[in-house]
Amino acid sequence: MNAQPPDQPTTPTLDLARFAAMHAVSRAPGSPSAAALAEARRAFLNSFGCMLGGADDPAVDLLWSALQPHAGAPAARLFGRGQRTDALTAALVNGYSSNILDFDDTHLATVIHPGPVCLSAVLAIAEAGPDGRANGIPGLTGAKLLDAFLIGMEVACRLGVAIGHGHYARGWHITGTCGVVGAAVATGRLLGLDTVKMAHAIGIAATSATGLGEMMGGMSKSYNIARAGREGLNAALIAATGFTSSLRAIEAPRGFAVVLADGFDEDRLTGSLGERWEAALDTYKPYPCGIVLHPLIDGCLQVAAQSGAPAAAIERVEVKVHPLVMVLTGRTDPKDGLESKLSFAHACAVALADRSAGVDQFTDARAVDPVIAALRTRIHPVVDESLGTDQSAVTLMLADGQRFEARVEHATGSVVNPMSDAALDAKFIALATRTLGADAARTLCTMCRGIDDLDDLGPLFAHAAGGG
């Protein structure tokens, strides 16, 4: 942290702002930020892959058709779509694409997806530049872009940790509410905001923070994330002019932490900034559906491989689950792809029938497939309070009387059992191939892996264009 002149008052909001504006992210091996940077590289890759994989979703077409007539000059790409628009609209549309597949990174302690909000915002302004003429930001390198992305993730996650679980429990979509502040500081850093302007950017973002949990499982869920990216960038652009908000926007009596939550833990918000990194705890989904379903899918894939049985031979499946599974993903009869992502029965059924749980398993078509629908009725959940959220136990019973069992101690993609770099690369390439083709997907994967060494971001943007 930077020294604070003794005559200058400070506040939690200013402390966050100073970190965001001034912290020099060390790349020295063994430094506290080394692990965080390593995770930021993985989150960057994962979020970019999700953005590219989701870019051709029909909901993205609807969003773009509504906004295109009112959008600005073509300065920033809609990655994977072969289109360009202004930076603010690009942050919105790319942010939407990044989340629509439900395949994001997740900071498990808060359930925030820091990647899509921060990435969509930083890429848009990095390409469009503050003058909106596709001139980029002078002197911006891949390393500086990654630093800004990391700082944005860190601020979003710290805010989420600091305000505690009551916020989410009240019904807030926490990636929307905390993400907008992360996007503001990430883009504010790229725009070179000083500490005071950064604090005002945080304030403008804080008074733009929203997103209802009611939107989960529908088209507007990803809109919460999309809007957070755009409003964060909007806040940074406005603050850059000298427009002001409040230097106490987080902690004031009518500020973010009191109005949207029940106060905050100051140490969790601003303690050991630059030493302790929440961003280092980011995780990645191996399956594009509600994260609490992942241990069930792991277990179902295991028993399906053991048995080798087709769906028709399956008589009954018992799955022991953490209580949250039924709260968050209790749907038994999803009507479309979006609903299927929040259905324990659907997740188990496709894993058993298809021996896979990828993007193609959570489509509208798969949600109404009669074989899958029938198999869903044979999945029997048993809530087991002794299980962790990354644990499950699955028992498969075949019509011929055979039984197969699997117990999952730590689901793939959990903190203890993370996705490997190779698995993340494969996930990225599979997603990016959907809109870029395999060659560009592989090239882009290599470029993202070497983001720290990119002096010119132009080729990165060009390879991700799509629409070819």
Added chain:
Amino acid sequence: MNAQPPDQPTTPTLDLARFAAMHAVSRAPGSPSAAALAEARRAFLNSFGCMLGGADDPAVDLLWSALQPHAGAPAARLFGRGQRTDALTAALVNGYSSNILDFDDTHLATVIHPGPVCLSAVLAIAEAGPDGRANGIPGLTGAKLLDAFLIGMEVACRLGVAIGHGHYARGWHITGTCGVVGAAVATGRLLGLDTVKMAHAIGIAATSATGLGEMMGGMSKSYNIARAGREGLNAALIAATGFTSSLRAIEAPRGFAVVLADGFDEDRLTGSLGERWEAALDTYKPYPCGIVLHPLIDGCLQVAAQSGAPAAAIERVEVKVHPLVMVLTGRTDPKDGLESKLSFAHACAVALADRSAGVDQFTDARAVDPVIAALRTRIHPVVDESLGTDQSAVTLMLADGQRFEARVEHATGSVVNPMSDAALDAKFIALATRTLGADAARTLCTMCRGIDDLDDLGPLFAHAAGGG
């Protein structure tokens, strides 16, 4: 209300949507909507005047300088500024201008300013049109524009009444949170949304609703209102494509009324729609500052007129006030114009010294004027629980021992003592003259008064352009 097919489920959100999409606003004398329409005409005039009067504020320049590089084709005017931009940016900037002088209409039961949010949104899309090419909306007349404006005001105010005072008390800036839904239905009506699309527009707006009370007294206060107008229009444009949200966005367990408030009163939200009109209770500020200060200003103007004494001759002023005055406007030493609008001491001092309390009394220069600053220290408030929010009692003591007293039973601009049409016209002309000149201001006033008879909105927009 329209008949509901018996096989179609309904919800409070759908009921609101049906009213917004389908209610035919009657102009028959004596019909329940006649009084509401009369008030909508006054609110239209007042909001337009505030927009024109605030358009040259330096904060508007900052906002525009940040957004212009990323804005779309010049399809909608920034009224009073001689500039054009896209509809969404126009809704934002015009909404900001409308509120920056703190001279709005106020629905007293909720403290919502329904006018600026709804007016900025409807004017922007009415001029730009859904195709963003300044083609307007086919068939749109002044009467239809006024109907949409009225419906937007009504929905915003009903939502505020239904969620109760706890929402504001928690720290929400209620014009931001409820206003966005009003702007969505007002513009959704202009775009011809059917009931279901209107419900989705309400849902998208509800998940965009925000605005912190912490921003009061600073530049970002009006940003809350500006953003509500833009996000409401954004919601309607997106919903028009078939993009969906939730048909229960207001009432669901993780919906607007539960997440941002503590539930809602269904009868206050949707009871007697089209019969009982909250919009008919809108009021207008005679002075551009916190509304709780208005009875004090009335009283100070009275004793100043009685005494005829200059500021230097005033020894002591005692003002008896409702408790809220000190809670909301307790500042004794404001540092700039924005802070002065929330200072009981400043409001009394300028009324006594200048015998006026207009836009020129709440400027940065007046806030730091030494004569005013000295007089502020001689204003002594006494909280009196027996007073209503529209009451005050003022005692003026001169250095020569003379005393003058005034008691205000109902402040100018309250429901019981409303501003007359003539006073509103004068207010409009004074405000509009600031950016349009006196001739255009008078012409525009006449056009607004005859809004119901305008078949072509083009001349209205042209006369309000400014920048000439």
